Amino acid sequence: MSDQTFHFTLGPVQGFVAQARRTRDFWAGSFLLSWLAGAAMLAVKQQGGTIDFPSPDDGYLGWLTGKGSGDTPRQGCIPNRFKAIQCKVPGDFDPVHIEQSVRDAWRALAESVWTRDLRPHDPSADTRAIWERQIDGFWEISWALGEDNSLLDRRKNWRTHLPPVEGGVKCSMMAGWQELSGAVAPGDACLKDFWEGQRKQFPRDFDEGEHLCAIAFIKRRFVGAFAKLSATMPDGWTLHGWQLDGQMPSTLDLAAAHWVAGLDGARSEDLETLRAATENLLDGSDGGLRLLRCVRETRSEVLTRLHSSALFPHVLENRALCQNRDKVKEVRKALKILDCKTPPAPFYAILLMDGDSLGQLLQTDLQAPPKISRALNAFTSAVPELVDQHNGFLIYAGGDDVLALLPLEDALGCATAIRAVYLAAFKEAFGKEGCSTISAAVTFAHVKIPLTRLLRDSHHLLDDIAKDATGRDALAVRVVKSSGEALQWARPWLCALSVEAPEQLTITRLAERFAADESGEAADFSSKFFYRIRERFAFLNPPKGQPDAEAIFDLEQATSLLAVDYLASGVNRGLTLKIQEAEALIRPLLKQCSPVRRYTSDEDKPRRATQVMPMVPQAGIEFYQQPRLEADAALLVRFLAQKGRERS
Known part of the structure; x- marks a missing residue:
């Protein structure tokens, strides 16, 4: 019997993680998905398989078998998709056991939560029926055996998983799933009675008017049942939980x-x-x-x-x-x-990062998998400390993915630091630079905006803007105010980082210059200047609807014109700035306002764009700048400097 490759995936990822009403829900979805993927990995190893990619964290897996040491894991660190090699088939390896292990782990956790939180309240038969239907029908698990790397995607395209039909009142967190009371309509007495009982028992865990399905209930309440969890798996080994601190920053x-x-x-x-x-x-x-x-x-x-x-x-x-x-x-x-004249700014940040084109690297270099695994292990082990250093809370770091919540002031610096560690890890593993890059999406969000919407939009910002529209190895930033999206800016990393201080973004340095420093000295830019910048750019840009038209002024001419406007905005405050000094201040701002895309050498280049040189040239990579100015970069500078506060 020859060795074959086993491919496995567990989902829905976004349907489980991103549907969240609190930061705790967000964390719980990510943590549990990683725990279930860990159960699948252990099931593979129990049958003599070895995980080829990604290389599992044995320290983390030790906790799943009750043999962990050191600090208990608090964040997810295992991707939901992996492949394993050295799995004997057909006699010694049974792929069905892997799927069954995941389903048994999920059912064991669900039953622990039910026994601890719901059974003491003598729930109705309807509630139990809803619970069992949703627990059994939620997860979509796909696997394949064979050497072709496209097998798993082809298997998923069969679409054999059909979620159960859901009636009644729907869950407040998980769209489309029925809440647990079994109420037919929102006004039914059983709806009010059931959830008032839950709120009385767990006042901090259920908001007024909140009604949850079984999946959402587990995300909200599993922490209390996790420490005593113990479940026997199909191959005779025992899966464990551990003591968790369920406290999260809001x-x-x-x-x-x-x-x-x-x-x-x-x-x-x-x-x-x-x-x-x-x-x-x-x-x-x-x-x-x-x-x-x-x-x-x-x-x-x-x-x-x-x-x-x-x-x-x-x-x-x-x-x-x-x-x-x-x-x-x-x-x-x-x-x-306390003389608190100004309240906190009501904005925080969601940071989402993902490695670029790792699948292509795996397919083109047969020696790549162990090197990639070594690089990713070094990378993910460094991320928790980096996020903590930047005053954030890590939701997930596994494989080439990172998800974290941070204060507004720290998000861009954290993204920059994580990128540096990622590049260093791959350079160390491969012995050269440029083997892999990483893109990032930072969403600055008003605290009133629902988390579920923000998480969905963050993936769009990363996949469609940073990667597809900007060419990968890029950073995309979006500001979402309570009234809706305010601005969006994206740029390749090598055109966004400061030449003078490569560990910082130019946009961040500009924001520091715009803000008054602690000693009360005047800022380099006035709010009046930024307020009028959209109007000025409309005058300087090519006519709307004519993408191939040439700009009315080139970048240097635009710099001179805006320098005059800048001097008229009141920044001098009694001092006399020369036009050349004003141009020196305006030039780096306008460069960040000029859209740039990263291209590989075999991609078609835009007709009217101008090639620009990045801070560090890369073989086979070119950067092209569009002949227009976009105000969102300047408005982002103002937003960062004012920390989301509006002032004149």
Whole structure:
């Protein structure tokens, strides 16, 4: 019996991870998907298979067998898709056991949650029927045996998985799935009775008006049942869970992190007054701020326990949430005592990163798999510390994928640092540069925007904008305000990084120059200048609807014209800047406003574009700049400098 290659995938990935109402739901989906993929890997190894790509983290897999050591894993680190080699077929290796192991693991977890949280409340037969139908019908598992790398995709195209038909009232988190009470219509008494009972039992876990299906219920409540989980798998081995800390920073914690850290040094009595007032208003904090380094390093118990939601005006003004207006006054009074003139900016960041064209590298280099696995293991082991250093919370780092939540101030720096580690890992593994690149998408989002929508849009930003539209090895940034998308900017990494400081983005350095520094010195750019920039660009650009038309002015002429406008915007403040000095300030901004795309040597190049040289030339790669200016880069500079606050 000869060795064959076993291919396996588990999904739906986005249908499970991205449908989330809280950061905790987001994390739970990613964690559980990785845990189930780990169960599949262990099932392969139990039958004598060895994982070729990606190389599994044996430390993580040890926890699944109850033999883990050191810190318990908190983030997912195993991709949902892998292939294994050295699997004897047909006698010694049974692919069905791999699928069955995943389904048994999921059922065991589901039953643990049911036994702990639902059975004590004597649920109806309808609730149990919904639970079993959804647990059995959710996962789509595909596998194939053979050497052809396209086998798995062809197998998935059969579309043999049919989700169950769902009636009744639908889940608040997972679109299309029935909630658990079995209510036929929203006004049914059983709907209210069932979920009021859950809210009474678990007041922090279920919001008013929230109704969940079985899958969403498990995501929300599995942490409490995970530590005692033990399930026998088809090949006789035992799968385990472990003790988990289910505490997560909220989106409001992320938005407020640096603002809260800035309170360090204030009088302890005043800080305690603020903490007590916020807790009295909103029933205490869940402690999510302590997970963010900038707050944690203050070593202030009061600050780590602050209820960040009560720091935002839109929350205090919400009379449904803050019904006791006297308590709201106490919070505002405490903020005034601390001389907090400006509230936290209501924005945080979602960072999504993914390696470029690894599949192509695997197909063109037969010696690549072990090198790629070595590079990815080094990369993923470094990511958690990098995210923590940038005051963020890591959701997932596995294979060539990264997903993290960060404060607005840290997201672009974190993306830049992660890219540097990725490139270094591949250079070390292959002994040369340029073997693989990584693209990133950063979404700066208002805290009011639903997470599910943002996660879906982040994947579009990464796949369609950073990779397809910008040519890969690129960064794409989007700002989503409460009123909708405000701006979008993308650029190849090698044209976005600063020549003077390669560890920084030019756009970040420009934002620092726009913002007034701590000593109160004047900024290099005025808000008035940015406010009028769309109008100025419309004048300088080729006519609309004529993509092949030449620009009215070239970049140097546009720089001179905008330098005059810049000097008229009030930046001098009594000083006298010469036109040449103004041009020196404007030039790097306009370069970031000129769209650039990365091309491989065999791709067709645009007719009117101009080839530009990146900071580091690459063999077989060319960069072309379009003859127009886009205001979104300049508006991003203003957004970053003002941290999302609007001011004149």
